[in-house]
Amino acid sequence: MATLEDSRAGAAPWLLSSPALLLFGALLFVPLVLTLLLSFRVFSDVAGVEAAYTLKNYAEVLSDPYYGEIFLRTAGLALAVTLLSVLLGVPETIVLARMKRPWQSLCLLIVLGPLLISVVVRTLGWQILLGNNGVLNNALQAFHITSEPIRLVFTMTGMIIALTHVLVPFMVMSVWATLQKLDPQVEWAGLSLGGSPLRVFRRVVLPQILPGVLSGSIIVFALSASAFATPALIGGRRLKVVATAAYDEFLGTLNWPLGASIAVLLLIANVAIVMGCSRLAERRFKHIFE
Template sequence: MSHPSVQAVARNERPGLAPWLLSGPALLLYIGMLLVPLLMTAVLSFNAFDGTRGVLPEHTLANYAEVLGDGYYHEIFLRTGGMALGVTLLCVLFGVPETIILARMRNPWRSMFLVVILGPLLISVVVRTLGWAILMGNQGLINQALMALGITDEPVKLLFTMTGVVIALTHVLIPFMVISVWAALLKLDPQIENAGLSLGAPPMTVFRRVVLPQILPGVLSGSIIVFALAASAFATPAILGGRRLKVVATAAYDEFLSTLNWPLGASIAVLLLIANVAIVLGSNRLIERRYAAVFDR
C-alpha cells in the first residue's frame, strides 16, 4: 500500500485544466487569425462566378476543374516549383558552408557576422527586392561591374527574368537556412570531429562521415522552410518578375484584384497550400524513414 502523501503528490502532478487555460489565448488567436481565413478561402473557392453578377451563391467544382485542366496554370505551377527548388538548392549550397565557417569563428567576429547574415530579416522584403531591382538594372551595379571586368560587352538581362527572381529570393531566404543549420551545429560535439582527425582521417572524410550526418536534420528542415516560403513568395516575383513572369502567388493576386474572380483566385491559393503541405509532409516522412533505416542498422 502506498503512503497517503505519495498519493497526494501523484494527484497534484496530474495535468489538469491549467495547460489549456494557459495556451487558450494563443490557441484562440491562432484559430482566429489563420484557420478561420483559410476556411473562408476554401469555402469561397467552391462558389460560382459570373462576369456580370460577380460571386454567386451556387457551389461548383468548375474553378478547380479550370485550374487543373488548363495548361496555362500547369505552366505556372511548374514554374513556381522549379523556382522554389532552385532557391532551395542555392540556399543549401551557400548557406551550409557559410554556417559551418561562422560556427568556427571566434568572438567577436562570429557575433558580428551572424548579425550581418541575419540583419536582412529586419528589413522589409519589399525594400530588399527594390534594392535588387536597382542592382540588376541595365545600368545597375552588377552590369557595370561585369562590363568593367570585361566579362560581358553589353548589359545582362536580369530584371524580369527567372534568374533575377531566384537570386533575390536566395538572398531573402538564406537566413532561414543559416538558422536551421546553426541550431544543428550547436548540438554537435566538437570532440567527435577532433577524434576523427586524431585517428588520421582526412578533413573531408571527417566532414562527410561525421559532421554532415549530424547537421543533416538542420539542412533538411531548412530546405523545407525555404522551399515552402519560396513557393508562396509574392513580393519578390511580382517586382522582379513583372507581369509576364507569373508564379502561383501572383496569379492568385491577379484573379482577386484584376479580373475580380475571387473564387478562381481562392482555388489557386488553396491548391498552392495543398501542394506545399503535401511536399512538406512527404519530405518529413522521407526523412523519418531514412533516419529509421540508418538507426536500425
C-alpha cells in the same frame, strides 16, 4: 489522491495556454476555411460572386495548361532557391560557428541583416543591381567581361538570385541551432582516430546537422513557393508564379473564387511536397548513415 493531483498538474499547462492556443488557432484556421468555402462559389461577370457552389473553379485551374505552367514554374523556382540556400547556407553556417568572437557576432549580424529590411526594399535594391544599366552590368562591361548588358530583370535567374538572398538567413538560422548542440570534441576524436576531414564531416558532422538542413529546406521551400513581392517585382507580368496569379484573379479580374481555388491548390501542393520530401529525405539519409 496522488493520481488525481498528478492529472491536475499535467492539465495545468494546457489550461493556462488554452486561451492563446484558441486565439492563434482561430487566426490560422478561420481565414483558411473561409478561403476554402470561397473557392467553391460561382462567379459571374455580371453578378459577381454568387451564392451557389461549384467545382468549376478547380476544374479550370487543373485542366488549363496556362495554370499548369505557372505551377511548374513555381515549383522549379522554389526547388532552385532551396538548393542554392543549402549550398550557400550550410558551409556559411559552419564557418560562422568556428569563428572567434567578436567576428562571429559581427558576421552573423551581416548574414541575418537582410531580415531587418523590408522585402520590398530588398527587391527594389536587386532591381537596381540587376538592371540593364545597374551596378552589376556596368561592372561587367567596365572590366570587359561582357560587351552588352546581361538581361537579369524579368527573368527566372533574377528571381532565383533575389529570393536566395532573401531566404538564405532562414537556412543559416536552422543549421546554426543544430550546430550549437554539436560537441567539437566528437569531431576532434574522429580526426585523432585517423579519419580524414571529409570522412569525419560525412560520418560525424553531417548526420548531426541534417535535421537543421531539412528544417531549413522546408522553410525555404515553403516561403519561396508562396513568395509574392519578389517574383512580382523581379519577374514582372510575364513570369507569373502561383502567388501573383492568385493576386491577379483577386484584384485584376475580380474573380475571387478562382483566385481562392489557386491559393488553396498552392497550399495543398506546398504541404504535400514538403511532407513527402521530408519523409523521403529522412529515410534515405538514415539508410546511408547506418
